[in-house]
Amino acid sequence: MLQVTKPTPSHFGIYVWDVDKMVHFYTSVFGMVVNDRGVGKTFKAPLVFLSSTPDQHHQLVIAGGRPPEATFSTVMQLSFAVPSIQSLRDLRDKAMALGATKVMPMNHGNALSVYFADPEGNTVETYIDMPFYISQPHGDPLDLSQDDATILRETEAICRSDPSFMPIDQWQAQFAQKISITSPKELP
Template sequence: MNPSAVTAARSPSRLAHIALRTNRIDELIGWYCNVLGAHVAHASDKVAFLTYDDEHHRIALIGLQNYPAKDETTRVGHYHTAFAYDSLADLLGNFVRLRELGIVPYRSINHGPTVSFYYADPEGNEIELQVDSFPDAAAANAWMQSEAFRRNPIGIEFDPDRMLQQLREGVPEVELMRRPDSVQ
């Protein structure tokens, strides 16, 4: 056996799932099913496994004990989990559907490589719902070398209702997803 083959890094083939501890399992089941269009693959009073595609589960909710609540302190560690949509129309359609359910993003931002909505679940776990702004990873990576990204790697907040109105008026998705400070 080649020794370098043993030590060579091998990337995973995909991100399989996220797991969250919770004291409010039923509430989180409902929230994630609503937000992601997921369904319950298995649930008991202590654990639940949710999926929205052909994977057996994408989200595991674990309620094995009474966990201490999160505090409001910003800490190092996991910040959010992002879920991608295929088009801006899909992302904005989901934004409208969620708003009708009383679920609204706390932040809407055009990062450049993505257009994103940020939501917090009932226990304060944060998720990002996004759409890629570029046709492929090479184009996104090239844009991330731009002066606009160097000056502002976080992005520019936007009004989702205005973007939705513009999409309904026929403004092309590619134009709506272009970050305003990008060179035309």
């Protein structure tokens, strides 16, 4: 069971045209596992619940019923944290092999990302956090053909040249203080 002390984003759902195609895409690219599926009693649409971790029943819900005239996705992005720079490369390649388009690697300084459009046009981000903070939005091109050491060295140089730079642990301590001032201490 996910332990939370205040409202915390935990999962998301998207309406799709082709449920099976989209389930195949997300299970193949991200290794997510189908946990449950069926037709909703309230939403009256086919629903497929996917997760990558045993502490969350679902992290992504694929829901049928996206109207055929809905050619523009209102999803700004679906983001997936990954463990390494190599994971960014591997997932980019898997996604492209399964129909992803609009692939865009980007260096945010505080994270390295690869954005792409899934087969139904939803923007997906895969990212790895960096040990740096710089104010956002920030985006430089990311060349994933470089070796990891070069990417990390260039990222640190980009960050250190930004006036807002600080190590991530310093930023986290400042943000933790900000949260403790503005958040309720305990939920009912």
